Amino acid sequence: MIDRAFAAALYGGEAQAGRARPGTGHADDGLDTGASLLAAAPFADAELATRGEELIRRAWERGWQPADVLRLVRRDLDEPHVRLAAGLVRAETRRYAPDRLPARWPAQLAALDEDEYAPWRAPDRFAHATAVLALYRLLLRLPPIEPIGPAPGTPLHVPPPHPGDEPRALTRIRALLAKAEATGYPEEAEALTAKAQELMARHSVDEALLAARTHAKDAPGACRVGVDAPYETAKAILLDAVAGANRCRAVWNDALSFSTVVGFEPDLEVVELLYTSLLVQGTAAMTKAEAGQRAGGRKRTKTFRQAFLMAYAQRLGARLEAAAAPVTHTDGDGGALLPVLAARDVAVTDRAERMFPETTTTRVRGVRDGEGWAQGAAAADRARVGHAAPLER
Structure with missing residues (x-):
């Protein structure tokens, strides 16, 4: 079911063309189709979250850091997407011991405790699925950028500084x-x-x-x-x-x-x-x-x-x-x-x-x-x- 939703919303011709950014008011048939499939499949929620964490992990491998991802989501999407992205970042980075996080990461992760990053509650399953797919579409297209430090999980020779x-x-x-x-x-x-x-x-x-x-x-x-x-x-x-x-x-x-x-x-x-x-x-x-x-x-x-x-x-x-x-x-x-x-x-x-x-x-x-x-x-x-x-x- 998730593969079918992704095929419609993330990999279809309309999605590849980059049209119908959420919040613009334009129709996006692929996004609507994918969201309808996911709204009708509550059994897929856990796997859908796992797919999002994988996309976040892929961003780290491409040189991105938590603050970079959230900044771009805030620029291109809306508040619900920022909160969803913050939740994915929190979930993905729990995998790493504190001594396996690069030096600037603890401060960026600590900022996620602010109210603006609180979990978002959608009015219904369709709205939630639509926001999730729009966010995943953006994460999927993040280009590689110049790394400014090691990826999380890399053994560090010097322990990161404490606040x-x-x-x-x-x-x-x-x-x-x-x-x-x-x-x-x-x-x-x-x-x-x-x-x-x-x-x-x-x-x-x-x-x-x-x-x-x-x-x-x-x-x-x-x-x-x-x-x-x-x-x-x-x-x-x-x-x-x-x-x-x-x-x-x-x-x-x-x-x-x-x-x-x-x-x-x-x-x-x-x-x-x-x-x-x-x-x-x-x-x-x-x-x-x-x-x-x-x-x-x-x-x-x-x-x-x-x-x-x-x-x-x-x-x-x-x-x-x-x-x-x-x-x-x-x-x-x-x-x-x-x-x-x-x-x-x-x-x-x-x-x-x-x-x-x-x-x-x-x-x-x-x-x-x-x-x-x-x-x-x-x-x-x-x-x-x-x-x-x-x-x-």
Whole structure:
């Protein structure tokens, strides 16, 4: 019965053509046929769940991680599908001992305890079968992507870190950025973010010097950061700027809505923190500036936002580089600092080029709102992240 349902909904001509995505309102005869078969076969429910776990396991083998899968399901489908996918991820990963989960997986799995991932109860068997088949159709088509770590179940030489083991510097950085996002005073946000960036740079340098002194076999890693619509180009540029200023490399996958950031683990952690905070601050500044524009009679909201975020990302790139330079270019350890950081830069570049041997550049288009650009650049100046003087216009 399951094979017949899959043949109609997942492998049929209409399904292969990719038509009738759930939630679009278009008819999908194959999906309806498969759902009708499953709704009439309650004896197949256990096997149907097992098939879903197999699809999830296949995603791990293709380089996907739990957060990646859930991000794509949320982008392409609806809330019921996200909850169903979370249930499959929870069920599949119960197979592995904690010491057989890659380093970033425990935190991603812990996030599934939030209310947004609670189990979904369908109004009837047909609705449940329809949602399950739509989810399986998406999982079946997940393409192979660049792996950023071992698959679950692989023996790990180093045990994954526990949530309570976070360095004190990162705890302080999180607190400073949270205050910068919450305050309504630009001057206070500027001072808090500047202090956070200083701590980030010093934390990175301390980790690099410690690894050099102890001859630790440290190697660059990678993580994925979601880059969601709208205005994803500006967000990808902002993430690239944050990564570059913190000795990492970012490669954007537009089709799958994420960037892969390559770097040493301490730097990856601060890149995620700073990017998230600057995006929150930039969005808040954009909303405030946009309200002022509308009050003045302007209605070109989309073009204003696009130009604002693009200018915000471009200006912050230069400012972040300037803010990081005083710490990373200072010879404060008897001549050891610059060679250590240079060696790590080479290692990061080599890892990025091996992961992504073929990359392309994209021309940025559609920035036509001069006022949006000026307001975005001004917001970037207010979000100063170092002690350097503001750049000339």
